[in-house]
Amino acid sequence: MHEMSIVEALMEQITKMAQEQNWEAVTRVRLKVGAMRQIVPDILVFCFNVASKGTIMEGAILEMEEVPLRVKCEGCGHIWNDKEFLGLCPECGSIDVNVLGGMELELTNLEVEVKHAKAREH
Template identity: 35%
Template sequence: MHEMAIAEGILDIVLDYAARNQATKVTKIQLLLGEMSGVETDALQFCFEALSKKTLAEGTNLTLHRVPLMGHCKDCDATTQIERYRFLCPHCDSANLEIVSGRELQVEFLEVE
């Protein structure tokens, strides 16, 4: 279950930020989570909740902001959402797509007291 390792990484980032800013409580964490990140959101929530017990992040509102899988066609210059992992431009059928979003897995912001 790689969600446990991801949750550990998120918690490390959050607690490091809280310590550097002398926070007493972490109240909100928002993650950018790309469609292609491969993360099971329920498992991530569960792991984070378990790991954050007895830390400044215990009981924190962990919000996930989903980022769609988007591609930019280098042939026709169209940017479009990639559906069902079909990596062909829907405008010109080119396979010359560059992924521009959808692989994100990062802490977008957090709120502390």
């Protein structure tokens, strides 16, 4: 289950940001996930909910935007979306193709609560 290792890396990144920025809590986490990452959204959410217990991310909502696979043939210029990429252009049969999208795994947005600075006493 590679979803747990993804969640662990994500939480490590967010925890570091939270410490640097003095966040009290993270309430929402948004990700872009490419179709080629083969992530099962329900499993990723489950792993996030389990791993976030007792952290500043506990109770946060994890949202994912799936990015479809987009491929371009360098031979004929054809661009297509395909869930089952076979490595060949469906127009000309060329193997000279490039993946334009669908490999993403990006943290795109966080909603956080910021700690209030304590008033200084003179």
